[in-house]
Amino acid sequence: xxxxxxxxxxxxxxxxxxxxxxxxxxxxxxxxxxxxxxxxxxxxxxxxxxxxxxxxxxxxxxxxxxxxxxxxxxxxxxxxxxxxxxxxxxxxxxxxxxxxxxxxxxxxxxxxxxxxxxxxxxxxxxxxxxxxxxxxxxxxxxxxxxxxxxxxxxxxxxxxxxxxxxxxxxxxxxxxxxxxxxxxxxxxxxxxxxxxxxxxxxxxxxxxxxxxxxxxxxxxxx
Amino acid sequence: xxxxxxxxxxxxxxxxxxxxxxxxxxxxxxxxxxxxxxxxxxxxxxxxxxxxxxxxxxxxxxxxxxxxxxxxxxxxxxxxxxxxxxxxxxxxxxxxxxxxxxxxxxxxxxxxxxxxxxxxxxxxxxxxxxxxxxxxxxxxxxxxxxxxxxxxxxxxxxxxxxxxxxxxxxxxx
Numbered sequence: 001x002x003x004x005x006x007x008x009x010x011x012x013x014x015x016x017x018x019x020x021x022x023x024x025x026x027x028x029x030x031x032x033x034x035x036x037x038x039x040x041x042x043x044x045x046x047x048x049x050x051x052x053x054x055x056x057x058x059x060x061x062x063x064x065x066x067x068x069x070x071x072x073x074x075x076x077x078x079x080x081x082x083x084x085x086x087x088x089x090x091x092x093x094x095x096x097x098x099x100x101x102x103x104x105x106x107x108x109x110x111x112x113x114x115x116x117x118x119x120x121x122x123x124x125x126x127x128x129x130x131x132x133x134x135x136x137x138x139x140x141x142x143x144x145x146x147x148x149x150x151x152x153x154x155x156x157x158x159x160x161x162x163x164x165x166x167x168x169x170x171x172x173x174x175x176x177x178x179x180x181x182x183x184x185x186x187x188x189x190x191x192x193x194x195x196x197x198x199x200x201x202x203x204x205x206x207x208x209x210x211x212x213x214x215x216x217x218x219x220x221x222x
Numbered sequence: 223x224x225x226x227x228x229x230x231x232x233x234x235x236x237x238x239x240x241x242x243x244x245x246x247x248x249x250x251x252x253x254x255x256x257x258x259x260x261x262x263x264x265x266x267x268x269x270x271x272x273x274x275x276x277x278x279x280x281x282x283x284x285x286x287x288x289x290x291x292x293x294x295x296x297x298x299x300x301x302x303x304x305x306x307x308x309x310x311x312x313x314x315x316x317x318x319x320x321x322x323x324x325x326x327x328x329x330x331x332x333x334x335x336x337x338x339x340x341x342x343x344x345x346x347x348x349x350x351x352x353x354x355x356x357x358x359x360x361x362x363x364x365x366x367x368x369x370x371x372x373x374x375x376x377x378x379x380x381x382x383x384x385x386x387x388x389x390x391x392x393x394x395x
Contacts, residue, residue: 023262048345059388069395094325170375212331218260222254
């Protein structure tokens with residue numbers, strides 16, 4: 001009996017895990033699994049697009065803590081031992097030439113940079129004398145509290161609707177061999193769920209002088 | 223003279239105090255070394271192409287090392303999907319190489335979109351149907367016409383309207 005319950009439990013856990021894997025949601029078992037370091041470190045999606053009404057500006061987004069219900073969102077926080085780091089390669093070698101480092105402490109958020117990092121790769125330190133932009137973390141249910149800087153940078157940090165959409169459940173059934181194709185209409189597995197967002201808008205000239213950049217995000221803890 | 227000096231000192235003191243009051247977070251702790259936990263760029267890459275036993279490893283691999291460490295895994299997944307070539311004309315090896323280095327290519331000089339019918343992989347806008355683009359490239363074959371039941375998920379937009387100004391993402395539910 002015990003064994004049967006255990007088997008069922010493991011089966012259910014596998015099913016849940018299978019269903020909730022997404023764009024990158026819950027794809028960091030070392031962070032969110034048993035003994036994980038912090039839910040606040042699980043990246044869900046990143047975005048990069050130019051300001052729709054000013055193409056001299058770029059918007060970079062880094063989302064964490066996916067699949068939150070409204071109730072969970074009301075008490076969600078950014079981790080204060082975490083660096084949320086946007087990495088920019090502007091020479092085409094996939095090594096970061098610039099970073100923007102977000103820190104959240106006492107309900108304030110600071111975005112340091114962009115600046116040339118002291119070192120590249122897995123370990124990062126904050127360049128404390130780098131230019132930074134600061135604002136208050138926007139509480140749930142409150143209008144966005146935008147931080148601005150005279151250098152043209154704007155930042156936001158707080159809960160937002162998860163912009164990602166995907167019939168993930170059906171995709172998993174296809175991979176599992178129980179379905180052969182998508183349904184129409186599909187069912188958005190992310191409907192009604194929220195994320196914690198970090199958003200920055202800055203002049204493109206701060207990112208590089210070439211035709212393109214490569215952009216990725218990392219969460220790092222101390 | 224003495225009085226104005228006093229007055230100035232007093233004013234300077236007030237100014238200093240009010241600065242501190244306006245910026246209580248002046249004492250941000252910037253000490254220490256932060257070590258990597260998670261990494262991502264393109265949507266669903268780790269999800270689809272990396273098996274559970276190696277997900278943490280992928281998250282703690284820097285982009286320049288991803289090709290060497292994970293390209294074979296990516297090719298094997300493409301093989302299991304019956305991949306031959308795609309609408310970008312990429313062989314399995316070429317497509318695996320593109321995907322395995324998990325960075326988002328972003329144009330500084332033109333449209334910024336995952337795919338808008340013309341531009342491909344020049345950014346990622348909030349409304350981009352990135353999953354359909356990836357499904358098409360994985361399952362659609364050289365003309366995007368193969369496996370029509372697998373090349374779109376029929377969820378074509380977000381469940382909330384995006385804002386037209388900063389911060390662009392919609393308010394939470």
